[in-house]
Amino acid sequence: MANLLPFLLVTVLLSGCATPYQRQGFFIAGYSETQLAGNVFQVSFQGNQNTSRERASDFALLRSAEVTTEHGFRYFIVVESVKDSSTNTMYGNGNPAYGLARTSTYGNQTFVIQKPRPTNTILCFKEKPDVVDQIFEAEFVKTSLKQKYGITD
Secondary structure: OOOHHHHHHHHHHHOOOOOOOOEOOOOOOOEEEEEEEOOEEEEEEOOOOOOOHHHHHHHHHHHHHHHHHHOOOOEEEEEEEEEEEEEEEEEEOOOEEEOOOEEEOOOOEEEEEEEEEEEEEEEEEOOOOOOOOOOEEHHHHHHHHHHHHOOOO
8 A cells, every 4th residue: 555655646646737728838738830831730739647638639629720710711621630649757766756746656666647749730721622521610610629628718
């Protein structure tokens, strides 16, 4: 039981703090985008260890919809979607361990921290394209996902 206590302490201290919907900064997780051509963008969302894959994917899709409308388009297609994650490993050897919290470890403990990072490459259109792919209406996606996560402008 004593070996389990530090793991539970770290878990409790780190729980409940999922990455909010925000622009990514130097030390801040969040969304980012890069314009690759006139109507092609790469949109990513970097979550922290408390961000679910679903939430990170939804936030990448939400940002994709926002980028679409910000550039004067109404529709977009996700032409490539990569559901990646970064993994950090923290080892305990009986000394204090640091992450987002500080705890004491009791020898040979390993904590694996995964941070989801989905990336969408999107192709945007002003008019609804006549293609077979799944076409997203940007305004609908924005409204739906903002409502799901209680995001207000």
